[in-house]
Amino acid sequence: MPVQAQQGIASPRTSAGLGGLAPALILIGLFFVVPVLALLLRSVTDPVAGLQNYAALLGDGTYARVFFNTFLVAFVVTIVTVLVAFPVAWMLAIMPPALASLLFSIIILSMWTNLLTRTYAWMVLLQRTGVINRALMSVGIIDQPLPLINNLTGVTIGMVYIMLPFMILPLVGTLRAIDPMTLRAAALCGASPFAAFRRILLPLSLPGIAAGGLMVFVMSLGYFVTPALLGGTSNMMLAEMIAQMIQSLLNWGLGSAAAFILLVVTMALYALQLRLVGNSRATGAA
Amino acid sequence: MLLDYDRLGWLKVALLGFTTLVAAFLLLPMVFIVLLSFGSSRWLAFPPPGWTLKWYEDLFADPSWIEAALTSARIATMTAILAVAIGLLASFGLVRGDFRGREILRGLLLTPMVLPVVVFAIAVYAFFLRLGLGGTTAGFVLAHTVLALPFAIIPIATALEGFDKSIEDAAIVCGASPLQAKLRITLPSIRIGIFSAAIFSFLASWDEVVVAIFMASPTLQTLPVKIWGSLRSDLTPVIAAASSLLVALTLALMIVTALLRRKLQT
Numbered sequence: 001m002p003v004q005a006q007q008g009i010a011s012p013r014t015s016a017g018l019g020g021l022a023p024a025l026i027l028i029g030l031f032f033v034v035p036v037l038a039l040l041l042r043s044v045t046d047p048v049a050g051l052q053n054y055a056a057l058l059g060d061g062t063y064a065r066v067f068f069n070t071f072l073v074a075f076v077v078t079i080v081t082v083l084v085a086f087p088v089a090w091m092l093a094i095m096p097p098a099l100a101s102l103l104f105s106i107i108i109l110s111m112w113t114n115l116l117t118r119t120y121a122w123m124v125l126l127q128r129t130g131v132i133n134r135a136l137m138s139v140g141i142i143d144q145p146l147p148l149i150n151n152l153t154g155v156t157i158g159m160v161y162i163m164l165p166f167m168i169l170p171l172v173g174t175l176r177a178i179d180p181m182t183l184r185a186a187a188l189c190g191a192s193p194f195a196a197f198r199r200i201l202l203p204l205s206l207p208g209i210a211a212g213g214l215m216v217f218v219m220s221l222g223y224f225v226t227p228a229l230l231g232g233t234s235n236m237m238l239a240e241m242i243a244q245m246i247q248s249l250l251n252w253g254l255g256s257a258a259a260f261i262l263l264v265v266t267m268a269l270y271a272l273q274l275r276l277v278g279n280s281r282a283t284g285a286a
Numbered sequence: 287m288l289l290d291y292d293r294l295g296w297l298k299v300a301l302l303g304f305t306t307l308v309a310a311f312l313l314l315p316m317v318f319i320v321l322l323s324f325g326s327s328r329w330l331a332f333p334p335p336g337w338t339l340k341w342y343e344d345l346f347a348d349p350s351w352i353e354a355a356l357t358s359a360r361i362a363t364m365t366a367i368l369a370v371a372i373g374l375l376a377s378f379g380l381v382r383g384d385f386r387g388r389e390i391l392r393g394l395l396l397t398p399m400v401l402p403v404v405v406f407a408i409a410v411y412a413f414f415l416r417l418g419l420g421g422t423t424a425g426f427v428l429a430h431t432v433l434a435l436p437f438a439i440i441p442i443a444t445a446l447e448g449f450d451k452s453i454e455d456a457a458i459v460c461g462a463s464p465l466q467a468k469l470r471i472t473l474p475s476i477r478i479g480i481f482s483a484a485i486f487s488f489l490a491s492w493d494e495v496v497v498a499i500f501m502a503s504p505t506l507q508t509l510p511v512k513i514w515g516s517l518r519s520d521l522t523p524v525i526a527a528a529s530s531l532l533v534a535l536t537l538a539l540m541i542v543t544a545l546l547r548r549k550l551q552t
Contacts, residue, residue, distance in 0.1 A: 021379035023372045024395055024435065032398055032432045035413035036406065084308060091305045094291040103309055105540065110312040112536045114493050116513045117529035121315030124322065124330050124521060131318070131332045164312065180289035193288060193297060201288050222402020224496050229517060239404040246408045247500070259405045270400045 036263070039256045046253035053257035063241075063258075070238040073152055073227070074220035077159040081167045082213050084160065086205075089171035111165040119229050122158045123149065126230070150232035158230040159223065163216045170215075174208025207276065214273040218266055238262055316533050323526035330521060341527035351528060354512035361423060361508060362491040365430040369487035370480060372431070373438030380439070381446045399436035403496040406433070411500040421503030429497050434487035441486065445479025446472075478550050485543060 043053055057063050092100050110118070125131050126148040133145040148154055178201070186196040224239035231237060236244075238258065245255035291298070318332075323341055325334025345351050380392050398406065410429045411420065419425035449472060457467035473480070495510040502511040509528075516525050 018379060018383060018385060020375040020377075021383070021391060022375075024376035024379075024439075025391070027372060027428075027432060027435065028395055028398070031410065031413075031428050032406065033394075035409035036401075038413060039405070039409040042412070087301050088305050088308050091301050094289055096291065103305070106309050106312050108540060109316065109533075109536060112489060112540065113316055114510070114513075114529065114532040114536070116493075116495060116510055116517065117319060117532050118315045120513070120517060120521070120525055120529055121319045123517070124332075124526075125315070125318060127521075129329075129331075134332075161311070161315070164308070175289075178289060183288045184290070196288055218400065222404060224402075224404045239402060242404050242408065243496075243499075246411070252412070255408060259408060262402055263405050266400065266402055 040260050042252055043256035043260050046256065053253045054261075056254060057257055057261065066236055066238055066241050069152070069235050070221060073155055073159065073237060074217050076152075076156055077163060077220045078213050078217040080156065080160050081163045081216050082209055085164055085167035085171055085212070086209070088164075089168045089175055092168065092172045093175035107165045107168060110161075115162070115225055118161065119158060119226050122154070122161065123229060126154050126157065149230055152231065152235055154230035155227045155235075155237070158226040159220055162223075162226060163220065166219065167212045167216055170212045171205065171208050174205050178204045211273055211276045214269060214276060218269045218273065221269075222262055222266055319526050320530045320533060323523060323530040325523065325526075328523065330523060330526075341523040344524050345527045345531075348524075351509075351512060351524075354507055354509045357423075357506060358492055358509040361426045361430060362488045364423075364427045365434050365491035366484050366488040368427065368431045369434040369438040369490075370442075370483050373435055373442055373483055373487075374480065376435075377439055377442040377446050381443050382451070395439055396436045398432050403433070403494075407497040407500045410497065414501070421501065421506055423506065426498070426501055426506070426508070427491075429501060430491040430494055431487075433494060433497065434490040437486035437490050438483040441479040441482035442476065443479075445476035449475050478547060481543075481546060481550065485539065489539075 044051060046053070088103075092103055095103070127133075128145045128147075128149075130148070132148065133142075136142045137145065146153075148157070182200055182204070183196055186200050187193075191199070222239050223237070224243060227237040228240045228243070231240070239262070242255050242258045242262065245251045245258065249255075288294070288297075294301070322330060322332060322334070324337050324339070325332065326336035326338040326340070327334050376395060380388065380395075406429075410432075414420045414425045414429070419428070453475070454467045454472050457471045458464055462470070493510065494508075495514060498508045498511045499514060502508065507515075509532075513525060513528060516522060
């Protein structure tokens with residue numbers, strides 16, 4: 001009997017936990033899981049039952065181009081973001097606190113400012129008669145304005161701008177977790193700065209780079225706003241194509257099938273990212 | 287010596303130079319937009335030929351901008367309240383609960399953050415059309431709460447994990463009811479997490495574009511929908527004026543956050 005009584009005390013806590021989760025589960029179940037599943041169902045039933053929507057998407061050159069563009073942009077954006085973010089995160093990790101908090105404020109300001117505001121700024125900056133083209137022309141680097149907008153160049157610049165904070169901030173954490181003594185030891189043993197970078201700093205920050213890079217890649221794949229505003233009509237990306245299929249063409253079958261492909265790719269990469277983060281945590285703890 | 291700021295030598299000069307450039311790159315759009323909003327050129331010439339407040343006057347003279355801003359504020363406030371309330375309850379379950387499948391539930395509740403918004407947007411758009419919630423405030427708030435919930439759960443759950451439960455238990459031993467102990471001991475201790483959750487879920491709704499584009503009706507549009515519509519027709523400097531006010535709002539929010547954090551931590 002005492003054992004049962006103890007269980008009687010322990011079980012309310014457990015069920016209280018579940019009870020607390022109820023509102024969240026109802027919200028997510030009813031307004032997230034059900035709509036997404038209904039969309040999935042629509043992709044194989046609209047206009048008739050079958051896989052014809054997927055066949056159409058995967059068999060057509062126009063759509064193949066959109067998929068290719070999307071992966072290309074996401075890939076280039078990720079590489080550029082990693083290359084730009086690493087030195088900044090490196091400095092942030094070791095800079096004097098006053099300087100670091102100033103830099104953090106700039107990053108947060110950029111991150112928290114309305115997405116459309118930032119994209120609008122780039123639309124004006126990058127246009128044919130924009131500041132950047134004028135500056136380059138007045139310095140004499142170019143004598144014709146460069147086409148910086150309505151193409152993949154514009155999308156890449158705008159996307160790198162948006163993704164930078166998402167790469168810098170987690171990388172600072174990774175770099176701060178590295179023990180400076182390992183690098184001091186390398187220097188004492190005669191390693192050149194370059195060798196110390198290549199053989200110690202870079203390998204130790206690789207889990208952070210991989211996790212952050214994968215996150216940027218996944219976010220870029222499904223991004224809608226910036227590609228729609230800075231990109232051109234001839235090189236559309238996947239999210240924009242999905243929106244257009246639904247909003248302008250009212251082709252629900254094709255649109256939901258494309259959305260489902262995006263969902264599967266995203267979730268698979270996200271699962272990979274979770275494993276990477278988990279592994280880096282495990283090695284960090286070891 | 288690569289992680290020793292004072293002993294980097296020439297590398298420090300190079301890295302600091304690069305970091306300064308990136309900081310300038312990050313600041314550029316905001317500074318540019320604010321300057322542009324005071325420029326007199328209708329065609330956004332820069333540097334502006336003269337300075338004016340005309341675009342702000344135009345902005346405030348147009349009731350549709352004011353109305354869109356108020357709609358956004360209303361929807362974002364309701365979203366933040368709902369997301370924090372639901373997220374708070376859920377965090378207790380996720381952190382304290384002891385049942386099978388807890389990690390799976392956590393993953394499920396955080397999924398709206400990783401799923402591309404456009405997928406959720408068309409799914410919920412179709413669903414709400416059928417329910418008759420399309421173009422309604424309730425539809426907006428529900429859809430935004432789904433998107434905001436992860437941003438509410440993460441800071442609250444993190445704060446709760448860092449809170450020592452034995453203090454709450456001590457209060458119960460001393461005669462407080464479990465609810466009293468939670469309200470008077472636990473909640474004040476995790477207030478920074480709750481506060482961050484409120485800010486983040488407000489911003490998640492206030493800045494949300496994609497769901498809003500699908501959900502909006504001619505009579506109900508949020509500020510991002512209004513900006514989106516203007517951006518697609520032309521790049522009028524009125525958008526620069528509206529954007530500058532949004533930059534000012536972000537700055538104000540950052541300052542309030544920093545001050546409150548300092549106050550709450552002491």
